[in-house]
Amino acid sequence: MFKLYDISMTIRENMQVWNNKDTKKPSFENTANHEIGQTYETRISMDAHTGTHLDAPLHMLKGGDTIDKIPLDHLIGPARVLDLTRVEGSIGREHLEPFAIRENEWILLKTRSSFSEEFDFDFVFVNMEGARYLAELKIRGVGTDALGIERAQPDYSTHRTLMSNNVLILEGLRLKDVPAGPYWFVLAPLKLEGIEAAPARAFLLGS
Numbered sequence: 001m002f003k004l005y006d007i008s009m010t011i012r013e014n015m016q017v018w019n020n021k022d023t024k025k026p027s028f029e030n031t032a033n034h035e036i037g038q039t040y041e042t043r044i045s046m047d048a049h050t051g052t053h054l055d056a057p058l059h060m061l062k063g064g065d066t067i068d069k070i071p072l073d074h075l076i077g078p079a080r081v082l083d084l085t086r087v088e089g090s091i092g093r094e095h096l097e098p099f100a101i102r103e104n105e106w107i108l109l110k111t112r113s114s115f116s117e118e119f120d121f122d123f124v125f126v127n128m129e130g131a132r133y134l135a136e137l138k139i140r141g142v143g144t145d146a147l148g149i150e151r152a153q154p155d156y157s158t159h160r161t162l163m164s165n166n167v168l169i170l171e172g173l174r175l176k177d178v179p180a181g182p183y184w185f186v187l188a189p190l191k192l193e194g195i196e197a198a199p200a201r202a203f204l205l206g207s
Helices: 093-099 128-136 154-163
Strands: 003-006 027-032 041-045 053-055 076-083 106-110 141-144 168-171 181-189 197-206
Touching (some): 076 093, 106 181, 154 168
Parallel strands (some): 076 106, 106 141, 141 168
Antiparallel strands (some): 003 197, 053 168, 076 181, 181 197
8 A cells, every 4th residue: 555745845925935036826716706706716927936846947947848849758666765853054975975866857845945945045955966865876856845946056066967967956845754765756836838837736656
């Protein structure tokens, strides 16, 4: 019997957003309700990088693929949750090497960010050496529970290193209640055309 883990953020108006910027907070506008008509309807306004979201190469690479160009078969497959909750600062090669990461895996990084619903300005991120190592291993994608894979690197070196080596980037996971280990992974970004990212629902199936 498999256990299903929903590892997605709940989208709400008061949720954590990048740098706590008001301009990035989603808003819900009620456009019809049962008091004025027969239906209840809502208009949603939000950034493509809200909550759990998948970045497409266009986000950082000029001429890169848009979110609708990412093949669906790249979004389903084996994954591993790595417990990095004791890491401070950044995740480097030395933190990743002990896990014997394999080609074509999705690697999901569980850090202290999963244990708070507030934006952490000092969140744990993947440094350039960590990104280079993951790219060398030819993993399918890397996911983090922070709202960014990197924090303040010059020239967005972590994003660019991963994206230029066909490694997908997923940000904003919720891994608090997920034990470290292997899983079957399902990622379903919204089918949006011509843009650089999409909010997504993500699931893990484990024993």
